[in-house]
Amino acid sequence: MRPRDLGESEVFRWREIQRTSASLDNPFLSVDFTLAMGRLRDYVRVAVIEDGGEIVGFFPYERHGFGIGKPLGGFLTTCHGLISVPELKIDPRDLLRACKLSAIDFDHLVAGQPTFAPYETDVRPAPVMDLSGGFDAYIEQVRAASAKNYKTVRYKERKLGREQGEIRFAWDSPDVGALRTLLGWKSDQYQRTGRVDRFAQPWIVRLVEEMHSQRSDDFAGVLTMVYAGDTPVAGHFGLRTAHTLVGWFPAYDSAFARYSPGIMHHLHMAEHAANAGLHQVDMGKGGREYKEWLKTGALMVAEARISRPSPMAAAQWLGRVPVNRLRTVVVDNPTLFRAADRVLKGYGRARSALRPRSAAQQSPKAQ
Incomplete structure (x- = not known):
């Protein structure tokens, strides 16, 4: 069915099932996120799984042309899977047959789910900031693992405060202007580093704005910002459940890059998240160096592909799977990853340099 067709009893059951398992404690698996995606994208569907008249699970997904399936949110999200009884x-x-799908690929699947486990091809840890023992216990682990890095970050924070203004942190900010500032930084980062600018798509901006307005005990969007005086320098927008905050869009003003504001922000975010009663910050899998330094735990995520025999499934495999495998090889090899990152950044610089020229050529004066 479409998400909007879920009844109150089904929404209640979804939330009830999600609370039963720690492996499902992720806002991207929440019914609230599925309902929001359904309002914005026509291809979102939900399979409701029953056993003996009782609902035992839900499977949110996207159904695209020719029966090709994608996890809900696709490249935007970092957790996929069944929301089901243990x-x-x-x-x-x-x-897949019931969902009218010929194939579906996962790259952030909850590892070990009995339905999908036989199809997992790559299982790896996603770093988390474990706050279950409180912030003091967390920060002691960080300091013990890399005292030099911690000392350097705190030194840069004091330097930023002296040179730019007193450091201030805003947790769960309702400020829409601050959110737009953050999205502007992130858009600039995508362009500078040669990545696809997600915020060039209006529906993604609308999704983030809608998530920012969500407020409940079990699900909310959380905007955090670091200020030097009255100047915003770094921030993050993510989603949370009652116990887990998931990293989504971290960014900073590149004019303050010498102060390492992104890492500084994450340390403040961890402290306020712990004070708010959250147990962990899920930073998502990926090869970013700062995640390795800040992590004190991990969650296992998997890649998987399931298909039914069909020409479209075979064609999709040829177009997608070899590329995914190549990406995994690059990400796992530090030398290849750095080389690929340099190429993307060079492309981003060239693209940024050409953009003003192109705009000028299209203006009446240039013509």
């Missing part, structure tokens, strides 16, 4: 196991090809 140990539920069904034939995944029956699930």
